[in-house]
Amino acid sequence: MTDAPALTCEIALGDRGVELRIEIEAGETVAVLGPNGAGKSTLLSTIAGTLRPDRGSARLGTETLFDLDTGGRGSWSQPHARGIALLAQDALLFPHLTVTENVAFGPRSRGVPRRAAREAALRWLDEVGAREYAGRKPAQLSGGQAQRISVARALAAEPRLLLLDEPMAALDVTMVPPVRQMLRRVLADRTSIIVTHDVLDALLLADRVVVLEDGGVAEEGPTAEVLAQPRSAFGASIADVNLWTGTATADGVRSAGGVEMHGVAHAAVVPGHPAIAAFAPRAVALYLEAPVGSPRNVIPARVRELEPRGATVRVHVAGPGGAELSAEVTAAALAELGLVPGTEVVAVVKATEVTTYPA
């Protein structure tokens, strides 16, 4: 979508303690992360027009969404006039309409004739891979199917800005990767904001990350940068996961450095295609020599940095080809192994705790 508009939004809500400013470039997808109560939903509601801030203004492209700073008079456009679609955790498909009627709702509201609206609806159902459910009622759908159709319904309204409020939080875990793949495709050239708790959403869907804390912007930047060197507390907590990027193999991911991480592959992973393996620091054990037995993921590495975290220590190690890993080690184990920066170690990662995703 070449005519995607840019968004500038500056809001203040006294009673919620929210005061922030965000800017989104044309066609950019921004992930908004943050703890509960940080102001994420408030931000989306004011942009969508369902909540009125005390002060602030927002522009989408050349159009003013609201401007409440002009001496108290201010302008405020109604939600239906903004061209902004909102996707929530729950699909919220209208239960009394069929799937096709749901998707045709946006075009019909715009005044598109019945037949053309229906054709548009079927096209969007194709786009999200849900054409086969066209004649069903929402009650006859699974959560994943309903959320796909809800995406089709939002896109059929031809919004200039798409807001996604934790769109995958209510889905069964097995449904998340395919829905994420679909979102990745449709969000590619759209101006959009996705509120999420999942670091993989930020990594795979967003160009940039904004971390909100206590009603304000705690940090922002390109996704990879924020995840590599988080400066906010919340950024650090969500970045606390090992990500192994590379090419999918039969049951894992081969990094650019040629080291394969075996894991549990998700059905949507296609060997030969880009993929990411994710695993927690506690799935990584460090040894001075390769352990006996035959663990599947044995990676030679060198200790780079030690970072105390309460009762445990995060040991950051560098593997072959610049791959970074962090391991959760108890203070006792650390002393026993005598780890210091520069120590050569062997990192063993439990394959059962590694999940691979299409990237």
Added chain:
Amino acid sequence: MRSSQYSGLPAWVYVPAAAGAAFVLLPLLALMARVDWSQFISLITSESSVAALRLSLVTASISTVACVVLGVPMAVVLARTRFAGQSVLRSLVLLPMVLPPVVGGIALLYTFGRRGLLGEHLEVVGLQIAFSTVAVVIAQTFVSLPFLVVSLEGTLRTAGRRYDIVAATLGAKPTTVLRRVTLPLVLPGLASGAILAFARALGEFGATITFAGSLQGVTRTLPLEIYLQREVDPDAAVALSLVLVVVAVLVIGLVRGSRGQM
């Protein structure tokens, strides 16, 4: 075999509960026992009975439509907006539900009667409302409206605003949202509210006799006919009462049906 859940009730509760049920059902049985079945058909098809029954059905139907036309916007405004004095207004609007109907009738008389607040001006343009069929409809609408408003407002609140908001962000104007999303979603509540309003209109007596009088074929509805026949022909009164009981049972069945679809 139906599985049963632990009720947690003390055994003695069943005694007053059964007494209460008997208290409600016994008079109905007594009424049935008094029906003169051999004369039943001829009693309920006499000229005055048919006229009253027909007038009741026609006026109660028109009143129900009036309740929907006025009550749906009222329920929507009460459920979806917030303004100063709203809770007071809600209580006042529900007043006809608890007001003695005869008081309602007198109030209507001083509104639409010849010397009434509006009636005076209507008289000038040649409109006389009191003691006409229109007065019957007004009296019935007055007492029935709160039933529809209460039922629909509750359903609207339970349904919440989430679907309305989604519809608006899809570009639907407020009228489209109301017509295509809000009202279809609360249709069961609207249906049961309308049925309750119809039932209340059909049974209306006090406000009608005060404000509309009792002219056969014009304002004498079934309850008024029953009251009149009670002196003249008790058997006819009993037979017509049974007709209203049957209608009431049907109404309860319909309300349960419309609620059950949710």
